[in-house]
Amino acid sequence: MSHAIETTGLLYQAGKNFELRDLSLQVPEGSIYGFLGPNGSGKTTSIRLCLGLLQPKAGRITVLGHEIPRESPRALGRIGYVPERPHLYQSLTVDESLRYHSAFYPTWEGKFADELVGRFGLDRSRGLSRLSKGEMGKLMILLALAQRPDLLVLDEPTDGLDPVVRREVLSALLDYVSERSATVFISSHLIHELERICDWVGVMDRGRLVAELPMQSFKNGIKRLRVTKAPSLLGDTPFVLLAREYLEGAAETWVVRGWQAPMAQYFDGVGADLREIVDLDLEEGFVELLRTARQAT
Amino acid sequence: MFQVILFTQWKWSRAALVFPAVLVFALPILTVRGFGDATMDPLTVISTAQSWGPSYPIMAIVLGIIMAVATWSSDRNGKHTYALSLPLPRWHYVLLRFGAGALLLAGPALLLWIGALVATSSASLPPGLRVYPTALALRFTLATLIMYAVSFALAAGSSRVVRTILLTLGFVVLAQILLSLLGSEFDLIGPLGNWLFDWPGPLEILSGRWMLIDV
Amino acid sequence: MCDPAQAVRRFGGFAFLVLTAAVLGAQSAAEFRARAEALLPSYLEATHRMRVADHLRALAESPETLQVGHLTVLTAHALRPVVEPAALQAWPVIEERFGSTSLLLEQRAVIVFTPDSGKSYSAVQAAGGGRPVTSQDLGSDPKAIAAALVRFASLNIWELSDSALRSWLPGALELTSDLGQQREWAYYNLVTSPTTAAGSCLIGNLGACEEALGIVTSGNPLTRLYDASGRRALVHRFGASLNRRPLQLLYYNCVSENSDAACHEILQSALDTGFIRKWHLEDVPGLVGELPPPLGSSARSTLLAVMADLGGRGAWSRLVEAAELPLERRLASGAGVPIDSLVSAWRSGILRARPSPVALPRRTAWATLFWATGICVLGMRSSRWR
Numbered sequence: 001m002s003h004a005i006e007t008t009g010l011l012y013q014a015g016k017n018f019e020l021r022d023l024s025l026q027v028p029e030g031s032i033y034g035f036l037g038p039n040g041s042g043k044t045t046s047i048r049l050c051l052g053l054l055q056p057k058a059g060r061i062t063v064l065g066h067e068i069p070r071e072s073p074r075a076l077g078r079i080g081y082v083p084e085r086p087h088l089y090q091s092l093t094v095d096e097s098l099r100y101h102s103a104f105y106p107t108w109e110g111k112f113a114d115e116l117v118g119r120f121g122l123d124r125s126r127g128l129s130r131l132s133k134g135e136m137g138k139l140m141i142l143l144a145l146a147q148r149p150d151l152l153v154l155d156e157p158t159d160g161l162d163p164v165v166r167r168e169v170l171s172a173l174l175d176y177v178s179e180r181s182a183t184v185f186i187s188s189h190l191i192h193e194l195e196r197i198c199d200w201v202g203v204m205d206r207g208r209l210v211a212e213l214p215m216q217s218f219k220n221g222i223k224r225l226r227v228t229k230a231p232s233l234l235g236d237t238p239f240v241l242l243a244r245e246y247l248e249g250a251a252e253t254w255v256v257r258g259w260q261a262p263m264a265q266y267f268d269g270v271g272a273d274l275r276e277i278v279d280l281d282l283e284e285g286f287v288e289l290l291r292t293a294r295q296a297t
Numbered sequence: 298m299f300q301v302i303l304f305t306q307w308k309w310s311r312a313a314l315v316f317p318a319v320l321v322f323a324l325p326i327l328t329v330r331g332f333g334d335a336t337m338d339p340l341t342v343i344s345t346a347q348s349w350g351p352s353y354p355i356m357a358i359v360l361g362i363i364m365a366v367a368t369w370s371s372d373r374n375g376k377h378t379y380a381l382s383l384p385l386p387r388w389h390y391v392l393l394r395f396g397a398g399a400l401l402l403a404g405p406a407l408l409l410w411i412g413a414l415v416a417t418s419s420a421s422l423p424p425g426l427r428v429y430p431t432a433l434a435l436r437f438t439l440a441t442l443i444m445y446a447v448s449f450a451l452a453a454g455s456s457r458v459v460r461t462i463l464l465t466l467g468f469v470v471l472a473q474i475l476l477s478l479l480g481s482e483f484d485l486i487g488p489l490g491n492w493l494f495d496w497p498g499p500l501e502i503l504s505g506r507w508m509l510i511d512v
Numbered sequence: 513m514c515d516p517a518q519a520v521r522r523f524g525g526f527a528f529l530v531l532t533a534a535v536l537g538a539q540s541a542a543e544f545r546a547r548a549e550a551l552l553p554s555y556l557e558a559t560h561r562m563r564v565a566d567h568l569r570a571l572a573e574s575p576e577t578l579q580v581g582h583l584t585v586l587t588a589h590a591l592r593p594v595v596e597p598a599a600l601q602a603w604p605v606i607e608e609r610f611g612s613t614s615l616l617l618e619q620r621a622v623i624v625f626t627p628d629s630g631k632s633y634s635a636v637q638a639a640g641g642g643r644p645v646t647s648q649d650l651g652s653d654p655k656a657i658a659a660a661l662v663r664f665a666s667l668n669i670w671e672l673s674d675s676a677l678r679s680w681l682p683g684a685l686e687l688t689s690d691l692g693q694q695r696e697w698a699y700y701n702l703v704t705s706p707t708t709a710a711g712s713c714l715i716g717n718l719g720a721c722e723e724a725l726g727i728v729t730s731g732n733p734l735t736r737l738y739d740a741s742g743r744r745a746l747v748h749r750f751g752a753s754l755n756r757r758p759l760q761l762l763y764y765n766c767v768s769e770n771s772d773a774a775c776h777e778i779l780q781s782a783l784d785t786g787f788i789r790k791w792h793l794e795d796v797p798g799l800v801g802e803l804p805p806p807l808g809s810s811a812r813s814t815l816l817a818v819m820a821d822l823g824g825r826g827a828w829s830r831l832v833e834a835a836e837l838p839l840e841r842r843l844a845s846g847a848g849v850p851i852d853s854l855v856s857a858w859r860s861g862i863l864r865a866r867p868s869p870v871a872l873p874r875r876t877a878w879a880t881l882f883w884a885t886g887i888c889v890l891g892m893r894s895s896r897w898r
Contacts, residue, residue, distance in 0.1 A: 052381075053381045073385050073386050074384070076382060076383065076384035077384035079384075081382050083378050083382070087376075087379040089371045089375070089379070090371070090374065091305075091308055091309060092305065096304070096308075099301060099304075100301045103300070103301040104298060104383050104384055104385065105384065338749075339701075339704035340697065340700055340701060340704070340808075343700050343704075388892040391888075391892040392888070392892060395888050395891065395892075423704065423706075423745070423748075424745050429870045429871065432870050432871045432872055433870070435877070436872050439876075439877060439881070439884075442881075442884050443884050443887075445884075446883070446887040446888050446891075447887055449887075449888065449891055450887045450890050450891035453891040453892075453894050454891065454894040496875065496876065497875070497879040499883035499887070501876055501880070502880045505868070505872070505876065506867060506868055506869075506870050508870045511867070512699075512700060512703045512704060
């Protein structure tokens, strides 16, 4: 499987308090990769490193086959980027912004841009400083899409947008992806939003990538188990035990990953009773994942 | 690409440039105001032209700084994210911005030249005196360019670079004050000024003779 | 006895009241402007006198007399620490320059004082208890005060010298200010003078230089100093004054018809009637009739400076003592060299003081372009952009 984004052993330091350590990401080509993590976990920094906006201290980054930052101009020509905060020139109008942006991208499709302007209901003559947050979000997505990129890098693109606008933006995004088979690397802390659209997920916490797996495995593989009479020392388990919580008496709660039904036999083997299997939603799984990762460090 | 860069720069700087540009156009006209007949004492004419002289480099400095600030203000507001995410080498982007600013500064220089031509053609001067509209406009163009380049480089630099430069200058001034307080005759600022303003220093153009009328 | 400060204050107050009354009484803006303009000089004069009176009173309260060489400096007690080193610094310069002539300074005194509690100092030159008083602000820098004292000395020595010298160089002799600047002005004077003498001097004719400087004089200045175009330029210069009856027709023929005879006649007529002197722009009578001197006071002052440099310590004494000799011999005696050598040295100095050309030197243009490019490259190489 080839990768649209691949980083190996990335190290980056920002001041004394933040460090990105040993970041090894693999974003499969053609996937919609959700980049999850709490605020301040290093998502934006990782994105900026992947685009060549920041220089890593160590490690290797390849985006669409281009080495970053050496070949970042060539890579950026094929990337549609929507940053966390509006970065466009506030003194320009929508129309002027379109003209400005298009001048830098040979792949720019004016007709598609016009279509999106109509679809998003943007007023071409309006100054950017007078756009609402939703309109600005739409414009940024519009600019990123109209340049017909092979990779869309979206840093919290729907953060702060109302549900209607969010739906419009995501819909346009999905239409584009289905038409072009482009890769989308989208960061967010809105887990439910990503749950609907992503097929891969990577989870960041405190500057480290704590998990990277297909969304399906992430959603289905995490369970909460109610167990009694389990031995205190466990040998090899067929699943990944993420958390173990002791309740009253001999009862315990386990959070496991990679669960499959035949694994219930494991409990008979160790003399324990499996009383209940509870499905966790993505958010609970995410929280458990972070908790486990933090306990491990 | 250059066209859109030029357009944005024009849009950002035009409001700030209008007044200095009008002033620049008016300067030569104000200089020769009152030189309506040839009966004036040539030395009075020279003296008047000399007294207006410093206004030209001052305007060149003001224009250079205004343009450099306008060039980077929008990028600075967006923390340079847009500029850095564009698909062209960074040096290329900086060069485009520099070129656009320099080209726009040609406007006020051209206005000065026209103003100087208008002023000198309407003035009647005593014999022995000559007018230098083109030399003055050329000097102004280069002075604006160098001031723009200096301010542009400072504004384009990271805050660390700017801090280092300012700290160095502050240190030199402080050291000079301390030396003076200690009664030392050692001059730190003088040689620095000489280096800057004497040939082949970067600001030599500012220290030349800014005369619209001379012998 | 009437307190002068009080009297001046009263006058100032009165002037202010009159001015206010005029403002209130004025029926129209034009009327008001005319009245205000008429009263303003009186008001300013009163204010000035008030300040001088204040200064003198402050001085009288704590006087301090400093005697350095032949230089007498009166100042307030509080200023002594600043004025004394300045006087000590100034005196050797004065003595070096004027030698025994500096004895003349014993007839004069200079007053240095501060108007507001030691923040600034003024050297005063106009009247004030018989002493020369001026209200020039000298700041608190002893060097500036020393320079002003030297200036004071040269002004006074010149004022006390004989009438022949003073009529040759009326007004102020300023040898101590920036000679370079004076030479530059002399250069401008030399190249812009419409006289043939100045033109010939510029190209190296020393005799013409002596004529242009007014050292030697003979014949009718209108024909000796000016050619046809010079005469026409002169008529132009006095334009509006001469363009009136009964000279109007001559003026027209001179200026519009390029008739040199008309130019000559109109100028001669104006000279004969003293008209040119009346309308003289510099109001400085030349050596030659009443025409403006080809080279003015800057050129003559610089000639005296060259004389002093060549003649050394005794130059001024020799110049002053030989009062009965013609000017050219006095100058030669002061310089200790023949007059041609003196004038030649003066001319070389003036030509050396030629201001740098206004046209942009090519090397400056290239250097600026080089620096602009270099600085732009530095901007491109900034760590932000790497």
